[in-house]
Amino acid sequence: MVSLLATAAEHGTETAASGGGAMELAWVIPVIAMVSAALIWAIGKRLPMRGAEIGVAAMIAVFIGGLLVFFDAIAHINADAEWHGFEKAVTWMNFGPGSTVELGYMVDGLAAVMMVIVGFVALMVHIYAASYMKGEVRVTHFFATLSLFTGSMLTVVLANNLLMMLVGWEGMGLSSYLLIGHWWEKHENSSAAIKAFLTTRVGDIGFMFGIFVLFWAAGSFNVAHINELAADGGIARGTLTVAALLLFCGAVGKSAQFPLHTWLPDAMAGPTPVSALIHAATMVVAGVYLVARMFPVFDNAFDVALDVVAVIGSITTVIAALLALVQQDLKRVLAYSTISQLAYMIAGLGVGAYTASVFHIWTHAWFKALLFLAAGSVIHAVHSNNMTDMGGLFRKMPITSITYIVGGLALAAFPPFAGFWSKDELVVGAYEAATAGSRAGTLTLVAMLLTAFLTACYVARMLALTFFGKPRYDPEHVHPHESPKLMTYPLIALAALAVAGGWVGIPGEMNQFGRWVHYGDEHAAFNPMIAILSTGLALAGFAAGWAIFRMGKVKIDVRKTALAPFYRLLLNRYYLDDIYFKGIVRPVRDRLSAAAYWINQKVLDGAVNAAGMVAVASGRFAYRDVDQGLIDGLVNNLARLTGRTGDKLKFWQTGNMQRYAAAMFLGVATLVGAFVFFRI
């Protein structure tokens, strides 16, 4: 694999030298995906496969284009290790001197690597979905949105300025929303879509304000310009800290980090190919990508910025891995595992392990897409998401099972699978930060090692419950069988990468990946002690999981042990959803309706009776004050004030257009008058 890529890279040098640089045309690639979306919407319904063929063809073009760009970029990196990337832009909007918005793209090692990931996973998912979604409702719509998503993601990857990145970012949010709610006839699905949309939006507010802060400080939206200024000390460190923390809010929302992680498990309501493409391999890593893209901003801010990143990542990775351990739904296990692995990358960035984090994006994309697609194949076969309805599928579905196990082992980070190499580098990065005296680094190291154990444990549980043991599905109605070839071929291709994909980043002289993507003079040192420790922990975790769930060697009913409260806590997902619902959703919603009812009952009726009942009313007010407390009173009074003001003000809304116009012209006259008064 390494030598293959190396030869390809040499080949790339030749093409670049002969002047046909593929990077010049990189902007075509997102456009292809967007055009594909438009085409599918326009004519997809009339085609035999209802638009899937357009999507697959476009994704082939996107993937090939991504590869060409990738090799071109590698050729430049090989020629010049300090190559900073290729950038090209035209003016999009001009707000006067010094504030132009560009429409442009930038290819560097990071973007090139992401292009390959997005292109390949999107292609595999499209092929798989062509079979998986056959005969489903709204297939055309599904493929169009899938293409739209790919185009948006590529826009984010290639964008040379933050505004364009935001456009792609929101495009992804939109297509994610549409796809999670694909089967919107079921109420849970549509509410999951709304939840995902609103939760990520919370983070996006931070992202937008981060962009504003950076524009205010740097006078430009251009990523390279901002990064250069940040690195040269052209922006005050305090400003950078604020900007970094705000940008990180966006990453927390999009990459489903604590405390905004609750949307991702619910997003599994979407079709499985969507989960594989969007909620595992690509969109959710956009948050990590954002932090990596703007890394100079984080790195040159006060230490607190990266420490926050590391701490959030550490918290998330452990709590999500614990949650994955108790889920019954196969896709939810994978969802929590995704959150946990994303947090690994985030924590890695937090301790400065830049290359390792991006490398983990790379390996994680392969094995997590594989796991999701294989899980989809299993779910297709047994018609259930629950692992309690599976078991003993190994003989029935050999290809699915073997590829799934490969993906699971890569996730658990056993050598020589892909996950090992990236995870090991991350742990080494945390170790180096910890030995350098960073407390956040120590926390991250502990969290990462703990997660290594937990990950292997839930992988063992998942494999044991799904593929081994006695069948628990209903043999009368369910006849599991291998999925069609269109579904298994992508599995095999991804499985090959889940094994070999990590070999491009083997530490030492052979480390290609570290040359493609690096920040400063960072080098990943291989630490045999760390490798042995983390692998040992993973083995122990796997053994423990296997012993409990497959062999039945350890028979414990957690509900009866001292761990019972903890187990309940996990089952209820730390009550976070409840807290959000009871603390935010319900009060806002119910108070509003209660306040409206209250006004109706008490204020209006009360006004009539008020004259005779002043004494009673004051007593009741005291009672209510005690009973409902200060906050209720405040909310209700505010609502009453609003209601009364509205009652008065509504008479201004006469519906008479001419009176509105009169007000408008009076306003104009007032403005002109003010102008006269103050300026002349």
Next chain:
Amino acid sequence: MPLNWVLVLTTFLFCVGVYGVLARRNAVIVLMSIEIMLNAVNLNFIAFNGVVGGERLIGQVFALFVIAIAAAELGIGLAIVLLIYRNSFTVSLDEVNLLRW
């Protein structure tokens, strides 16, 4: 010719148009008043073109665009008036209060 003469005329016409829009109840007359306001603006464009335009005729080009947009506005406006008339048999703006609370 002094610029001020033209400016006073345009301001006057514009204010007459404002009065018409605010005071008349017949929607068609209101549309006519709007045309007067737009024409006042056009005259401003042309007058200023003679002051600051130099060799170029940008002000006149703008006047032409204003005429085009005024035509579009009038077409749509009359269509809406006809629609309102068909639905409620009146074109008196004080009787059309769909925007009311």
Next chain:
Amino acid sequence: MQGLVFLIVAAVSGIAAVRLVTNKNLVHAALYLVVTLLGMAIIFLLLTAEFVAWVQVLIYVGAVIVLLLFGLMLTRAQIGKTALDRQQRWVAGPVALVLFAVTTPVLWRFFDGRTINLERQTGNTADLGTEIFTNFVLPFEIASVLLLAALVGAVFLAKRD
């Protein structure tokens, strides 16, 4: 000479505009509009904007007035003297007056002493065409799309179902 003509025409169009918004006969109002717009066209000519002046005559006096008259007929406006004034003069009058009273002094002070240069722009239809079709091609095309959209919209709104 030019100034004199301007003053006369301005006075005529001004009075016609005032009559337009105050008289009670709707058809007369349309005719007063014709007078106002023709006056404006003459002022355009005085300011050497020939092409705009003829466009004004063709489009406004030709098309717009006819359209407005049709509008009046189709809405069965009573032709003749009817009290069609809205009971809103007490709002409209002051607003218009205040606007005029406030704006005029500002303009007067700002632009006092500036004159309109009429020598440089003779025979300008060719120049105008060059300007539109070189520097303003895109707005021109957009204006055509706008007109098309207005056409379709008007047909859609006004057609009987």
